Amino acid sequence: MATAAFSSIADTVKFDILSETHALENAKKRKEIARTFISDTVTVPTEDMYAYATLATLGDDVYFEPSSAALEAHIAKITGKEAGLYLPSGTASNQIGLRTHLKQPPYSIICDHRAHIHKYEAGGAAFHSGAAVIPVIPSNKHHLTLQDVKDNIIISDDGHFAPTEIVALENTLNGTIIPQEEVIAISEYAHSVGVKMHLDGARIWHVAAETEMPLSELCAPFDSVSLCLSKGLGAPVGSVLVGTKEFIAKARRFRKLFGGGMRQTGILAAAGAYALTHNFPQLPRVHALARRLEAGLEEIGCAILSRAETCMIFYDPTPIGVTFDEIGNRGSALPEPLFLGGSRLVVHIQTSEAAVDDLLGVVRVLAEEKRAAGFVKPEGQAESAFKDVYVRRVPKIDK
Template sequence: MATSQFSAIADSVKFDIVSKTHALENAKKRKEISRTFICKPHLPCAVPTEEMYAYATLATLGDDVYFEPSSAALEAHVAKITGKEAGLFLPSGTASNQIALRTHLKQPPYSVLCDHRAHINKYEAGGAAFHSGAAVIPVIPPNKHHLTLQDVKDNIIISDDTHFAPTEVVALENTLNGTIIPQEEVIAISEYAHSVGVKMHLDGARIWHVSAETSTPLKELCDPFDSVSLCFSKGLGAPVGSVLVGTKQFITKARWFRKLFGGGMRQTGILAASAAYALTHNFPQLPRVHALTKKLEAGLEEIGCGILSRAETCMIFYDPTPIGVTFDEIGDRGAALSEPLFLGGSRLVVHIQTSESAIEDFLGVVRQLAEEKRAAGFVRPEGQTGIAFRDVYVRRVPKTDK
């Protein structure tokens, strides 16, 4: 009786997640991604290839809460190429940034200074306040591009006045919305911050793009920082993961916080192997990505669109109002193509799986709409300046049920 009862329970538990159409569905998703200019959770920048998954199955089967060989090898490698003593594999960039801040911040009150557009300020659900009890000082750079040494000096809190939360960490992000912080500015900020006893953290989710565009070794880019977070998804196309690097003492404490926050995982070897595959096979593709982005920018300018933020790496922000066109019109026309384009608003993200045909089709859509507006009598009003850069985060979410 007991055996038959358990057999019934076992039958109710069974679940086959692999459908007969999965291979076709995955091929369709990869095609969709090649024509997607949005980078957000339900529409990633890139997706793992079959070759990446095949390589991942060769990884070790250790337990990363204790020791996982493939993951440990990845951590050591990333620490080496960034010039740091140790690394820690984490499930996401948000976890990596927030655990870095929590590890640096010892006893409140304290504050973290960053660009107002920074991921740790805008897109990590108030994590600095929740996890670390930290105030955030979000600075708007007057040059509209990057924080400068003067911006930091003007906003940092170095005081024993009990009205204020002293700044303990200056956090920079490189790239920030696809733009590169000049390295000489990074060094100047770092030298000043360290001279007043303040730590430096880098959200380097896309630092790979900076290295690829400027031909600067990762160690040189990371030297000014006490800790750096590097992401393997987004631009590199791995399914999951970031590595946080710093001193051995820092990483030992960060590993403790990873466990405390619920980020300790077991067989992470397959994830580490995917990241290793991305470093070997996908990182070298970034110069081509940047060239495609510049081609996209040049095409939009030729049509007459405004450029709000230039193609320094893999992103541009553009404004179609000078040609009398709206983002919704472009999105609707792109979605109606026989092979749809997936578009948001002003931000366009190019990645390792973006196809040449997607670039051409997007420019074709914008060009056709511009011609239709001109034929209908549209003339750009005198003095029109287009949308403000501060509005670029308002994005149209396309339908994905096509």
């Protein structure tokens, strides 16, 4: 029998997170997501995904969680690896993968200068692994080549340098695909000099969908691969790291050490399984929609900085006299607003065709207004020039 004192405490503890309007708010959010081009991380679970996830097992993943273990084993199987490890994020998957390979500094990691592990993981390689990063600008402006790696790798006993122990590639990188023959050439060379290969395969699903290569073939050149479930595939949370059984056993220890050991992850693993079955098949449609958006922008007169090889386009509207802020402000003022982040446009499984049409309509009208006001494109203005850093625009999302 609860005492009055305990009942008083219980009254202060209880909390209902569901508002009376949360169903309407979720419906509004799903509508916004269909019109958001900022990233594919905005995708959300569908009601069917939620329903499937509630059927998962209820184990503890620090000990053993059946649904999570099944997902790990399945992703290991389809990537041609021995074992997998479910992790809360792509950053955790990459950083634990790197730390598991690396033992005692000094050492270095080679990667593309635009790579997520270098630019967007808070200096994790240095912090967690004590590793120097050698960021390389691709000589072809698209992807690292074997020659790029040979020109920058450190294989030396000279005490002035940190020997290279990992070559880390990212596929896709900014939506672009590394040719598999180049990946194989880099891998064969790296392994011949005793260097490990890691793949940030957050969007490797897009590569498989576009090239029609099996995941096992795409992942074969690598000692470890990180695959994200919450971007292009639309699951709410999670990435899976794959490698040998010995590698994953060590990575599991680092997951616990870094505070990434989780409990009832079955519901999240089930959402990932649903995404593999129902959302992966949608990626060819996503790529086609991205190419339609690219073609429309080019037809209007925008410069395409990086083409829609998969789900991303980088563009520049200055050839039509328009700025990103003008496009963003006009898009956000539509009766059904668009949410834009600058030069990078990301199409995802929940992007609507109407949103693409409306975005092209906004750009087209602005271009017409500029021409009517007397704007003339300067002669010799560069078209389709590759740019390293995309322009970010802070979107207005609180309308």
